[in-house]
Amino acid sequence: MLRGMVGPEGIEPLPARTDADAACHILHIDMDAFFASVEQLRHPEARGRPVIVGGTGPRGVVASADYIARTYGVHSAMPMVRALRLCPDAVVFPPNGESYRRASEAVLDIFRSITPEVEPLSLDEAFLDVSGAGRRLGGPARVAELIRDRVRREQQLTCSVGVAGSKFVAKLASTQCKPDGLLLVPTARTTAFLHPLPVGALWGVGEKTEEALRRHGLRTVGDVADVPVDVLRGELGDALGSRLSALARGHDERQVVPVSPDKSIGAEETFGTDVADVDVIHRELLRLSEKVARRLRAGGQVGRTVVVKLRRADFSTVTRSRTLAEYTDVAREINGAARDLYASAGMEQERLRLVGVRVEGVTEASGVHRQLALGEPEAGWREAEQAMDRVTRRFGPGVIQPATLAERGEDDQ
């Protein structure tokens, strides 16, 4: 595990306090052996053994290998047959996209709680712009530490983080410190960090371009930086020539483009003290469901997937989701699903620190048709809740609510 920064003499340990990261607002976060690590969590019996995820058929290919398997020479995109010849003791799991997506969402949730400026590149990789988080949480290196810590505690996964002034350098930095590492490249050290790297490290340099550069004796990024930009443009064409010249000098103007998650509306509550009482959790789920449904109705929206988030006292977090048969904006329906999900998570005896209810797959209510059911009353819970909305608008929040949520007066039995 590497925690360092690029200094005058090469990589040195990261000091406890530094302002060398002042202009390094870009983080590149790369999950370590992501699929294999998720499988290890799902299958504790595989811990300590080499783990490979990939197709198990005769033409199967390795999708992910953990760091033990990698010491045997196994890497992704390798035919499975070959991988198993190199590492016959490996435990092999077929890819389970749903689990990886869920784990990825949970990790992205952590990133998004730090800054909305999150640009996911794939399930296991994202760029963050943390310039806005500085005042609250500390400098970029501090924020990177915080994220690594939360990912480890809440999801039991490790990641590697590159901290730099541009996307390109941040991504190179995270590659250099894998696994479970952190590498800060202060802007003053950018060229020193880049120049010894092979030209293949430059963004957009594939085999063909690398070959073309080699023919001209350009082997390292430093070599490319020393060549006048016009020469590069003549050799590689205007666009590529200009870009490589800029990158080699450490210039990369690409911004982090936040991609908002699938539209969702959610609410969560962190308890003052951890709660194990099922009744209290049920009441909280109802309160959160009411809140989410009210926000859906206020925005003229409906959603289809109900997600419940349960965080234990030790910060480990479980999310469970269910897709309903019909779109809804009704608290009663959301709460029904949320209670079932809580029950099926099997955490009814556990002390919880936080619970959350979220509705995903949100869309405009005006675009959704409703299959009517037999014997369904013309006016049902939706109409009751709409009436509650009107009362709230007129008399203020808290005036009307489900009886379970009402504060009990002294005289109440």
Next chain:
Amino acid sequence: MKFRVERDVLADAVAWTARALPVRPSVPVLAGILLDASEGESGQKLKLSSFDYEVSAQVSVDIDAEDPGTTLVSGRLLAEITRNLPPQTVEISADAGKVVVSCGSAKFTLLTLPVEDYPTLPEMPRVTGSVGSDVFAAAVSQVAVAAGRDDTLPMLTGVRVEIEGDTVTLASTDRYRLAVRELSWSPENSGLSAVALVPAKTLAETAKSLTGGAEVSIALSETESGEGMIGFEGGGRRTTTRLLDGEFPKYRALLPDSFSSVAEVQKAEFMEAVKRVSLVAERNTPLRLAFSDDRLVLEAGTGDEAQAVEVLDASLDGDEIQIAFNSAFLLDGLNAIDSDIARLQFTTSTKPAIITGKPADEAATADYRYLIMPVRLSS
């Protein structure tokens, strides 16, 4: 045990019995088919039985028995083997833990399962009446199409069977449509009144497989609660099924009895048009129907997606109406009516519609009704 039987007779009997074999047997013996060769009043018979604690199946066939006896062998394997035997006489003998099946030049040796561990099949309840096997199979398939498939609502996965004297009423609903069929039968006791909730899938398969004989006898256990059971017998085959528990919706109250418009459309044309137009309807988007004096306009899709429209001749008596349906539910209903002309009855665009065949005799009420709930359009 030793007997001879014709290959086709054996293969049919084994295949039918194998239907009730559990996919994942809770105890190993349930994977077996019990073979019992005996000499009775009606000659030499082989009785084949299977059972999975829900459904039991039993069939008797004529054999040429040399030595009576009982044995239990893997049902799946026996079914595979008999299906692939050449069309000749099959000889089966059992001895010392092995069963030998020979046919022509082929010979199979199978291991037996312990007969003494095999559960006793439930007794057939007392016969309560009988019905023509083809009529019964057709009626069940008309109704089972509307049964639910969601096991979290078990009472909706059944067909409700109501017996009132010489009338049997079958009904199924998945909350979005309701199919009801009335048929006449011959009860043993004309004052009989009984109800049962039978798993729809099992009932549909059973009814279809009993069309070999002219009649099907139906046997219903007396008690409505507890271990309720229904039995069917026809053409030498008998099967019992455990009944479902739970309250079936009070569906009669849901069937509207007055309408503001009645439309009639050629069924085949209508079905073709529904299939064509709904090609552009993505999942969950409805098919819109507009009935006016002499025509029906079918539409699907809206402004920012693919759209389709088709116009058909139709007759309308009453108010013009626009109404939207899930096209799959509509097709199920049209497909189930047994008439070339579909009759649709409406009240409003948010109230259930009824699909029936046009009755041959105007005075008669349709014996099959398919109620379909509309889709409420959002704007």
